[in-house]
Amino acid sequence: MMRAEDTPPAREQDARVPGAAKARLGAALARFLFRLRQDWQVYLLLAPTVIWILVFLYKPMYGLQIAFKDYSIFRGIEGSPWIGFEHFETLFASDQFVRAVWNTIKISALSLLIGFPMPIILALMFNEILKDTFKRTAQTIVYLPHFISSVIIAGIVITAFSPSAGIVNTFLQWLGLEPVYFLTKPEWFRPIFVGTTIWQEAGFQSIVFLAAIAGVNPSLYESAVVDGASRWQMMWKITIPSIMPTIIIMLIIRIGNLMEVSFEMIILLYQPATYETADVVNTFIYRQGIVGGQYDLAAAAGLFNAVVAFVLVMTANTISKRLSRTSLW
Amino acid sequence: MSGVQLDGIIKEYGAIRVVHGVDLQIKDKEFVVLVGPSGCGKSTCLRMVAGLEEISGGTLTIDGRVVNRVAPKDRDVAMVFQNYALYPHLDVAENIAFGLRIRKVPKEQIAQSVKEVAEILGLTPYLERRPADLSGGQRQRVAMGRAIVRHPKVFLFDEPLSNLDAKLRTQMRAEIKRLHKRLGVTSLYVTHDQTEAMTLADRIVVLANGRIEQIGTPMELFNNPINTFVAGFIGSPPMNQLKGVVEAGQGAPVARVADQLITLPPLKELQNAVGREIIVGIRPEHVTLDNGKPGTPVRVDLDLVETLGSEALLHATISDTPFVVKVETHDGVDHLSGVDQFHFQTDRIKVFDGQTQKAYGYTAGEGA
Numbered sequence: 001m002m003r004a005e006d007t008p009p010a011r012e013q014d015a016r017v018p019g020a021a022k023a024r025l026g027a028a029l030a031r032f033l034f035r036l037r038q039d040w041q042v043y044l045l046l047a048p049t050v051i052w053i054l055v056f057l058y059k060p061m062y063g064l065q066i067a068f069k070d071y072s073i074f075r076g077i078e079g080s081p082w083i084g085f086e087h088f089e090t091l092f093a094s095d096q097f098v099r100a101v102w103n104t105i106k107i108s109a110l111s112l113l114i115g116f117p118m119p120i121i122l123a124l125m126f127n128e129i130l131k132d133t134f135k136r137t138a139q140t141i142v143y144l145p146h147f148i149s150s151v152i153i154a155g156i157v158i159t160a161f162s163p164s165a166g167i168v169n170t171f172l173q174w175l176g177l178e179p180v181y182f183l184t185k186p187e188w189f190r191p192i193f194v195g196t197t198i199w200q201e202a203g204f205q206s207i208v209f210l211a212a213i214a215g216v217n218p219s220l221y222e223s224a225v226v227d228g229a230s231r232w233q234m235m236w237k238i239t240i241p242s243i244m245p246t247i248i249i250m251l252i253i254r255i256g257n258l259m260e261v262s263f264e265m266i267i268l269l270y271q272p273a274t275y276e277t278a279d280v281v282n283t284f285i286y287r288q289g290i291v292g293g294q295y296d297l298a299a300a301a302g303l304f305n306a307v308v309a310f311v312l313v314m315t316a317n318t319i320s321k322r323l324s325r326t327s328l329w
Numbered sequence: 330m331s332g333v334q335l336d337g338i339i340k341e342y343g344a345i346r347v348v349h350g351v352d353l354q355i356k357d358k359e360f361v362v363l364v365g366p367s368g369c370g371k372s373t374c375l376r377m378v379a380g381l382e383e384i385s386g387g388t389l390t391i392d393g394r395v396v397n398r399v400a401p402k403d404r405d406v407a408m409v410f411q412n413y414a415l416y417p418h419l420d421v422a423e424n425i426a427f428g429l430r431i432r433k434v435p436k437e438q439i440a441q442s443v444k445e446v447a448e449i450l451g452l453t454p455y456l457e458r459r460p461a462d463l464s465g466g467q468r469q470r471v472a473m474g475r476a477i478v479r480h481p482k483v484f485l486f487d488e489p490l491s492n493l494d495a496k497l498r499t500q501m502r503a504e505i506k507r508l509h510k511r512l513g514v515t516s517l518y519v520t521h522d523q524t525e526a527m528t529l530a531d532r533i534v535v536l537a538n539g540r541i542e543q544i545g546t547p548m549e550l551f552n553n554p555i556n557t558f559v560a561g562f563i564g565s566p567p568m569n570q571l572k573g574v575v576e577a578g579q580g581a582p583v584a585r586v587a588d589q590l591i592t593l594p595p596l597k598e599l600q601n602a603v604g605r606e607i608i609v610g611i612r613p614e615h616v617t618l619d620n621g622k623p624g625t626p627v628r629v630d631l632d633l634v635e636t637l638g639s640e641a642l643l644h645a646t647i648s649d650t651p652f653v654v655k656v657e658t659h660d661g662v663d664h665l666s667g668v669d670q671f672h673f674q675t676d677r678i679k680v681f682d683g684q685t686q687k688a689y690g691y692t693a694g695e696g697a
C-alpha cells in the first residue's frame with residue numbers, strides 16, 4: 001500500500017537538522033493513522049492474526065532470556081541474575097544432550113529420506129488409478145491414520161510389536177524365529193518410529209501433491225498421448241517436473257521442521273531402555289524442564305534447537321532459490 | 330496418399346449423443362475446416378480422429394486403414410491445441426523435440442529436425458527460451474513446430490488461434506496457410522470463426538448440434554448456402570434474413586415482407602406457391618443504394634452508420650427486423666446518414682422455405 005506520493009519529501013537534506021528525526025517520526029505516524037482511517041476494514045481483518053502471533057509467538061520470546069540467567073521461579077525472570085552462556089556450556093558438556101542432538105539428526109534424516117518421498121509416490125500412484133471408486137476408497141484408507149489420535153496409533157504399534165500376543169512376533173514364531181521385544185531394543189526404535197510416523201501422515205501429506213497434480217494442464221497429457229508417450233513417460237516427463245515447485249516448497253518447510261521430531265509419538269513409544277537411540281532434543285527438554293524443573297537449562301536447549309532450525313530453513317531456501325528459481329521467500 | 334474418412338461417426342456420452350453420424354472425406358493434402366458454433370461437437374470430432382476420445386459408432390479410416398481401435402500414437406497424426414500445450418519446464422528446442430524423444434529417435438537426427446523446423450517457423454533465435462518467456466505468437470509457433478517435426482500423415486488443429494489477439498490471429502492465419510502450401514500435409518482444422526474457415530479452407534464443413542449442415546468450398550458456402558443456418562453463419566456480417574409470404578406478381582414471383590413487396594428470382598419452387606411462408610435472404614454486400622440494376626427498392630429505418638474505412642456498414646431495420654448493408658465509401662460517408670431506401674438486386678436474392686429453412690433452387694456444388 002506504499003504509494004509514491006506518501007514518501008516524505010527531501011528526506012535526505014533534513015537528516016542532519018536537529019529535530020528532523022523527530023519530525024520524520026511524526027510524519028510517519030500521521031501517515032500510518034491516515035491509512036488506518038482509510039483502510040480500517042482491512043486492518044481489522046488482519047488484527048486477529050497479528051494478536052495471535054504476538055501473544056503466542058512473540059510474548060513467549062520474552063521468557064527466552066532465562067536461557068542466559070540463573071532462573072528460579074521465586075526470583076522471577078526479572079530478578080534472576082545473568083550468567084551468560086553457562087547453560088549452553090553445561091548442555092554441551094552433558095552426554096545426554098549431545099546424544100539427544102545426534103538422535104534428533106539421525107531420526108530426522110531417516111524421516112526425511114524415507115518419509116518425504118512417500119507422499120509424493122502415493123500421490124503419483126493415486127493419479128494412475130483410473131477407476132474413480134477404487135481411487136476414492138484407496139485415498140480414504142491412507143488418510144485414515146491421520147485422523148486417529150497419536151495415543152491410539154502408539155497403542156496399536158505397541159500391541160503389534162508386543163512379544164507375547166503381537167502380530168509381528170506371532171508371525172516370526174510362525175516362521176520358526178525367536179520372538180523379539182522390539183520396543184526395548186534401541187536398534188529397532190528408529191525404524192519403528194519412522195515407519196509409524198510415515199504410516200500416520202504420508203497419506204494425508206499426499207493431498208498437497210495430489211492438488212498440485214490436479215493443477216497440471218490436461219492438454220499436456222493429451223498432447224503427449226498423441227506424441228506417443230506411455231503413462232510411465234508422462235509421469236516422469238510431465239507430472240513430476242510440473243509439481244517440482246510444490247515438491248521443493250514442501251521440502252524447504254520439511255527441512256525447517258527437521259529439529260521438530262514428532263515429540264508426542266516419541267514420548268509414547270520410548271522407554272528408558274531405548275533412550276540411547278530415542279531421546280531427542282524435545283524429549284530431553286521435556287524431561288529436564290517440565291519434569292525436572294530446570295527451566296533455564298531447558299530454555300537454553302530449546303533456543304539451540306530453534307537456532308539450528310532457523311539456519312537450516314534459511315540454507316535450504318537459499319540453495320533452492322539458486323538451483324531451481326523456487327523459494328519460500 | 331493420406332486421406333481421412335469419417336463414415337457415420339457417432340459420439341455418445343452415456344445416453345447423450347453429441348455427434349450424430351458425421352460423414353466426411355478428407356482428400357490427401359487437403360485442408361478441411363470444421364466450423365460451427367460453440368458446443369456443436371467440433372472438438373469432439375477432432376479428438377475422435379486423434380484418438381483422444383473413443384468412437385461410439387461409425388468407421389474412421391486414415392490412409393486406407395480403419396483406426397477406430399488404434400492407439401493415438403499409432404495413428405500418425407499430430408495435434409495443435411488451443412492453449413498450445415507446451416511443457417513449461419522445457420525450452421523451445423526440447424518442446425519441439427518432445428515427440429521425437431518419446432519415440433527414441435537418434436539424438437543427431439532430433440537436433441537436425443529441430444533445426445529445420447525452427448528455421449521454417451522463424452524460431453531459431455528462441456530455441457533456448459522457456460515458453461513463459463515467449464509471446465503468444467511465438468508459443469503458437471512452437472506448438473506448430475511440435476506437430477511439424479514429426480512429419481505426421483495428418484495435422485489436427487483445435488482452435489489454434491483463438492488465444493491470440495486479432496492482429497496476431499490474422500498474421501498466424503496467413504502463416505498456417507503458407508505452411509500448408511509448403512508442406513502439403515492433410516489437415517483438419519477446427520474453429521468457431523467463419524473468417525478463419527473462409528480464408529484457410531480448401532473445403533469447409535459446417536457443423537451444428539453434432540450434425541453436418543453443409544460441406545463445400547468457401548465460395549460454394551458463401552454463394553449457395555443450403556439453409557438459413559449456413560447462410561447466417563458464413564459471411565461477415567452474415568446474410569440478412571426477412572420473413573415473408575409469396576404473392577402473385579406480374580411475371581416474376583414476389584414476397585410480401587410486412588407491407589412491402591420484394592421481387593424474387595424465378596425459382597421453380599416459387600411457381601404456384603402463393604401464400605407460402607418463406608425467408609428472403611440477401612447478403613449485406615448485395616444490397617445497393619440504387620445503381621440501376623434490376624431489383625426492388627425497399628424502405629428502411631436507418632439506425633446507425635459504422636465507418637470501417639474503405640467500407641461502411643449501415644445498420645437499419647425493415648419492419649422491425651434488423652438488417653445490415655455493406656457499402657463502399659469512395660463517395661464519402663456524409664450522404665449515408667440520409668439513406669431511407671435499399672435496393673435489393675433480384676438475382677442476388679436467396680429464398681428459403683419458411684418451414685424447413687432449406688434453400689430453394691439449391692444444387693450441390695454450385696457457385697464455386
Ligand SMILES: Nc1ncnc2c1ncn2[C@@H]1O[C@H](COP(=O)(O)OP(=O)(O)O)[C@@H](O)[C@H]1O
Nearest residue numbers: 342345347365366367368369370371372373374
Ligand atoms: N466429457 C463429456 N461428457 C459429456 N458431454 C460432453 C463431454 N465433452 C463434451 N461434451 C458435450 O459435447 C458437446 C460438444 O462439445 P465440443 O466438441 O467440445 O464442442 P465444440 O464444438 O465447442 O468444440 C457439448 O455439448 C459438450 O457439452
Ligand SMILES: [Mg+2]
Nearest residue numbers: 371372373488
Ligand atoms: Mg472446442
